[in-house]
Amino acid sequence: MFVDHVKVFVKGGDGGDGMVSFRREKYIANGGPSGGDGGKGADVIFIVDEGLRTLMDFRYQRHFKADRGEHGQSKNMHGRSGKHMIVKVPPGTVVKDAETETIIADLVEHGQQAVIARGGRGGRGNSRFVTPQNTAPELSEKGEPGVSKDIVLELKVLADVGLVGFPSVGKSTLLSVVSSAKPKIADYHFTTLVPNLGMIETDDHRTFVMADLPGLIEGAHEGIGLGHQFLRHIERTRVIVHVIDMSGLEGREPFEDYQTINKELEQYNMRLTERPQIIVANKMDMPDAQENLEIFKEALGDEEIQVFPISALTRTGLDPLLYAILDLLETTPEFPMLTDADEEEASNSVLYKHETTGPDFIISRDDDGAFMLSGYTLERLFQMTDFNFDQSVRKFSRQMRGMGIDEALRERGAKNGDIVRIMSYEFEFLE
Numbered sequence: 003m004f005v006d007h008v009k010v011f012v013k014g015g016d017g018g019d020g021m022v023s024f025r026r027e028k029y030i031a032n033g034g035p036s037g038g039d040g041g042k043g044a045d046v047i048f049i050v051d052e053g054l055r056t057l058m059d060f061r062y063q064r065h066f067k068a069d070r071g072e073h074g075q076s077k078n079m080h081g082r083s084g085k086h087m088i089v090k091v092p093p094g095t096v097v098k099d100a101e102t103e104t105i106i107a108d109l110v111e112h113g114q115q116a117v118i119a120r121g122g123r124g125g126r127g128n129s130r131f132v133t134p135q136n137t138a139p140e141l142s143e144k145g146e147p148g149v150s151k152d153i154v155l156e157l158k159v160l161a162d163v164g165l166v167g168f169p170s171v172g173k174s175t176l177l178s179v180v181s182s183a184k185p186k187i188a189d190y191h192f193t194t195l196v197p198n199l200g201m202i203e204t205d206d207h208r209t210f211v212m213a214d215l216p217g218l219i220e221g222a223h224e225g226i227g228l229g230h231q232f233l234r235h236i237e238r239t240r241v242i243v244h245v246i247d248m249s250g251l252e253g254r255e256p257f258e259d260y261q262t263i264n265k266e267l268e269q270y271n272m273r274l275t276e277r278p279q280i281i282v283a284n285k286m287d288m289p290d291a292q293e294n295l296e297i298f299k300e301a302l303g304d305e306e307i308q309v310f311p312i313s314a315l316t317r318t319g320l321d322p323l324l325y326a327i328l329d330l331l332e333t334t335p336e337f338p339m340l341t342d343a344d345e346e347e348a349s350n351s352v353l354y355k356h357e358t359t360g361p362d363f364i365i366s367r368d369d370d371g372a373f374m375l376s377g378y379t380l381e382r383l384f385q386m387t388d389f390n391f392d393q394s395v396r397k398f399s400r401q402m403r404g405m406g407i408d409e410a411l412r413e414r415g416a417k418n419g420d421i422v423r424i425m426s427y428e429f430e431f432l433e
């Protein structure tokens with residue numbers, strides 16, 4: 003199975019800062035606190051769009067940063083929240099944390115969505131810190147930083163189009179000239195041992211995935227040759243492109259080839275005949291090809307099927323073929339041919355809730371002997387503290403004490419006057 007990978011960076015918006023402000027009203031000497039809360043930072047949300055088949059778009063955009071919340075204002079005006087960033091992904095996209103490789107979301111069905119990077123909450127303004135003891139708090143919170151991380155998107159690529167035909171008719175050659183795939187090409191039979199997939203993007207930026215399958219021969223459905231193991235790949239494709247060698251050089255009749263392969267498909271699984279087919283008459287650069295094509299068309303009679311004469315070798319006749327394939331893809335529904343195992347897999351797929359937390363705080367020692375504090379909860383508190391206000395600083399110390407940090411520092415041997423660091427900030431340990 004061919005898996006497309008792409009690494010991207012996502013960041014939820016930071017929450018807006020809360021405000022410290024006091025009412026100024028005529029005749030009232032000391033108005034009450036009136037600082038509004040900051041708005042919530044926006045989330046980065048992935049949503050499944052069944053119109054997408056590949057991760058191609060992520061090759062052009064790799065950074066997704068959601069808007070921050072606005073800061074709170076005076077007169078108790080709350081900041082506006084950021085507008086969520088909606089990112090479309092194809093069905094079947096698995097989102098993993100790049101660092102830990104844990105699965106964040108398994109996005110399967112159209113319309114399914116998951117928050118990939120949560121925005122931070124808004125910081126509270128000073129009106130929210132009024133207590134009977136402190137009626138004029140000079141204290142507010144900064145916005146909570148949005149979650150940021152590197153993620154990996156993975157998509158198992160299923161072919162939209164399968165190239166079928168006898169060995170050596172030029173299936174791999176065709177794939178190699180319309181996509182950037184580099185399959186092995188040679189003049190002996192069964193060159194291709196496992197399917198190769200190529201992504202095709204036309205000038206109007208429509209994309210689809212094409213697979214060259216190992217050559218089929220008579221009896222393939224019973225396991226003769228190689229192709230039978232891969233017939234199941236055709237079950238998943240929506241359009242079958244039937245490649246026929248018109249040169250007649252191998253001593254076979256093109257029309258017989260056509261019938262033989264169709265019979266194999268039918269015997270393997272009746273429903274394969276429901277797939278729309280397009281015929282590619284390949285090797286038209288060869289001397290007898292034109293004549294063989296006339297005979298072939300006559301034999302087809304009034305069967306309603308499109309025939310595209312091409313030469314994969316000289317790259318002629320390719321564009322009309324690609325557009326015809328796209329048109330068919332757009333009008334052909336998916337064939338829900340899930341096996342039991344697949345169905346189980348689909349119904350068992352869950353959305354993983356993922357929060358990076360870990361321990362509230364971690365104490366380590368710096369080279370110079372200073373104590374270093376880290377950890378998700380503590381760092382978040384730190385980032386939400388506005389150190390411009392004494393009261394905020396005091397509140398932060400109380401919160402640290404409440405988390406048991408003072409106690410833990412003492413146990414690690416911290417003494418009066420020792421240096422303690424948190425992120426960019428440094429203070430003295432005081433008993």
Ligand SMILES: Nc1nc2c(ncn2[C@@H]2O[C@H](COP(=O)(O)OP(=O)(O)OP(=O)(O)O)[C@@H](O)[C@H]2O)c(=O)[nH]1
Binds near residue numbers: 171174187191195288
């Ligand atoms: N003259 C001519 N030769 C071609 C053309 N397309 C492919 N060939 C040749 O046909 C031979 C077989 O090509 P492949 O693309 O490997 O054929 P295949 O159908 O993938 O074969 P298997 O993988 O063995 O099933 C190679 O020698 C190609 O160079 C064409 O349009 N004209």
Ligand SMILES: [Mg+2]
Binds near residue numbers: 215
């Ligand atoms: Mg091949």
